[in-house]
Amino acid sequence: MAQPQRLVIASRESRLAMWQAEHVQARLRELYPQCSVEILGLSTEGDRVLDRALNEIGGKGLFIKELEVALLDGRADLAVHSLKDVPMEMVAPFELSAIMRREDPRDAFVSNRYGSPDELPAGARVGTSSLRRAAQLRHRFPTLQVLPCRGNVNTRLAKLDADQYDAIILAAAGLKRLGLAQRIRMIVPPSLSLPSPGQGALGIETLAGRPELRAWLAPLVDARTTAEVGAERMVSRVLGGSCRVPLAAYCVSTPGGGLKLIARVAAEDGSALVESVVESAQADPAAAEALGLQAAQALREQGAAQWLASS
Numbered sequence: 001m002a003q004p005q006r007l008v009i010a011s012r013e014s015r016l017a018m019w020q021a022e023h024v025q026a027r028l029r030e031l032y033p034q035c036s037v038e039i040l041g042l043s044t045e046g047d048r049v050l051d052r053a054l055n056e057i058g059g060k061g062l063f064i065k066e067l068e069v070a071l072l073d074g075r076a077d078l079a080v081h082s083l084k085d086v087p088m089e090m091v092a093p094f095e096l097s098a099i100m101r102r103e104d105p106r107d108a109f110v111s112n113r114y115g116s117p118d119e120l121p122a123g124a125r126v127g128t129s130s131l132r133r134a135a136q137l138r139h140r141f142p143t144l145q146v147l148p149c150r151g152n153v154n155t156r157l158a159k160l161d162a163d164q165y166d167a168i169i170l171a172a173a174g175l176k177r178l179g180l181a182q183r184i185r186m187i188v189p190p191s192l193s194l195p196s197p198g199q200g201a202l203g204i205e206t207l208a209g210r211p212e213l214r215a216w217l218a219p220l221v222d223a224r225t226t227a228e229v230g231a232e233r234m235v236s237r238v239l240g241g242s243c244r245v246p247l248a249a250y251c252v253s254t255p256g257g258g259l260k261l262i263a264r265v266a267a268e269d270g271s272a273l274v275e276s277v278v279e280s281a282q283a284d285p286a287a288a289e290a291l292g293l294q295a296a297q298a299l300r301e302q303g304a305a306q307w308l309a310s311s
Contacts (some may be wrong), residue, residue, distance in 0.1 A: 004028075004216050006036045010067040010076035014152040015040040016174050020202055021080045023177075024100075024220070030049070040076050041309040042066045068094060071207055078213060079205040083198030083229060084171075086205070088237040097214045099229060101222035103173035105200035105250065107133060107188040110160060110175075111167035116186045120144060120167060127156065127165040128239055131268060133247035136193045137169070153178055166195025169193065173200040175293055194248035194264050197232035201225050224253055227288040234292025236262045239299065246307065249295070251288070259283050263295040265304035274302035 007028060011021035018041065025037045043066070064086060067079040071094070084123065090096055114120055120141065126151025128134050134146045149156050149165060153174045160168050169188065175181055204220065206213040232249035239247060249263040258281040266273040276298035280291045 001212060001215055003032050004035045004212075005008070006038070007032075007078065008038045008040050008076045010040050010042060010070040010079040012067070013043055016153055016178055017080070017082075019177050020082065024078075024080050024202070024204065026217075027220055032216070040070060040229065042070060042238075068205070071205070077078065077206065077210075081203050081205060082123060082174075083195040083201040083203040083233075086198065086203050088233050090205075093208050094205055095208040095214075096203050097206040098217040098220045099222065100202045100204070100220050101225045102199075102201035102225045103176055104187070105195045106172050106190060107169050107193045107195060108172040108175055108184045109167060109169055109188050110157070110183050111185050112160065114167055114185070117167070117188070117192065121302070124166040125164070127159065127168040128170070129156070130169075130196065130247045131244070132196055132248050132266075133169050133193055133267035135268050135270050136248065136264070136273070139266055139273045140192055140270075142270060161197075165295040171195075171199055190250050190262065194262060195250045197247075197249045198229045198238045201229050224283070227251075227259060227283045227285060228253065230285050230288040231259055231261045231292040231295075232263075234289045235261070235296045235299075238293055238296035239265065239304065249292070252292070253283060256278065256281065257283060259288060259291055261291050263292075263296050263299055265299050265307055267307050272307075274299055274304050276302070 011017050020115055021039045025039060028037045064081055070076040071079060074278060109117055116214050122143035123145060124143045125147055126137060127147050129150045136145050149159060149168055156168055156170060175184055203215055228251040231251040235249040236247055246266045246268055251259055252262040253259050260279045262277050264273060264275045276295045278291055278294045278299045
């Protein structure tokens with residue numbers, strides 16, 4: 001197959017999204033030195049509407065709609081997303097052509113006063129943009145004030161520095177990618193805040209009718225990450241997961257070459273939480289999806305449906 005001569009990457013314009021697009025741009029330039037790789041920066045509705053929670057304005061798909069329009073009208077060949085922002089069902093004519101090796105998938109605790117969530121006094125204000133994080137925090141620390149905190153990484157840090165919050169919780173991957181790891185006071189253990197499906201991974205979206213793009217992107221695919229997030233996203237797909245559902249799923253590869261998946265669903269107010277832990281000896285895509293289905297069924301058997309139905 002002929003090598004590409006020109007590729008255009010659609011990206012949100014936030015600093016983190018541009019870092020991600022530039023990371024993919026650099027990898028493609030290494031693979032195809034003769035190829036002109038450009039970035040098309042776009043503003044999405046999810047970036048523009050910051051005064052309401054995502055679950056109130058339409059969900060994660062708001063971060064990718066304008067990028068998909070650029071794919072459809074030919075302004076871009078591929079779109080780079082934080083995989084946790086990508087809806088669990090890819091609607092034709094779009095597909096996820098590549099999932100890259102992920103950064104640290106865990107959450108990060110950031111505060112100017114306290115070293116960990118355990119140090120927070122009753123009534124302390126904790127900001128997060130995620131129902132998942134909020135529900136798990138309320139479950140473990142019912143005396144905290146868990147408040148909405150939206151905006152890009154720098155905006156949220158600025159709100160913390162302006163004393164609007166005593167602490168914020170956000171993805172460790174974003175802080176590390178932006179060179180802000182020094183702001184992390186503590187990496188939050190999954191036992192306290194289990195990550196979102198796909199957190200820390202980058203997904204590359206293309207039109208399904210362009211198999212040449214899938215072939216050109218194949219060297220960027222990380223098989224282990226693809227299997228892990230495949231299991232996580234299957235949990236969310238089966239349970240109807242979105243930013244409206246306090247659902248978490250975290251899969252890791254085991255020393256024996258298999259997969260271990262932990263999944264949780266919680267009541268939004270933190271009053272109750274159910275968890276499933278399942279393992280597979282295999283780590284191929286089919287085994288990963290079967291593991292995700294098994295975890296989702298176990299959560300339903302524990303009563304998760306009552307919170308899914310109310311979300």
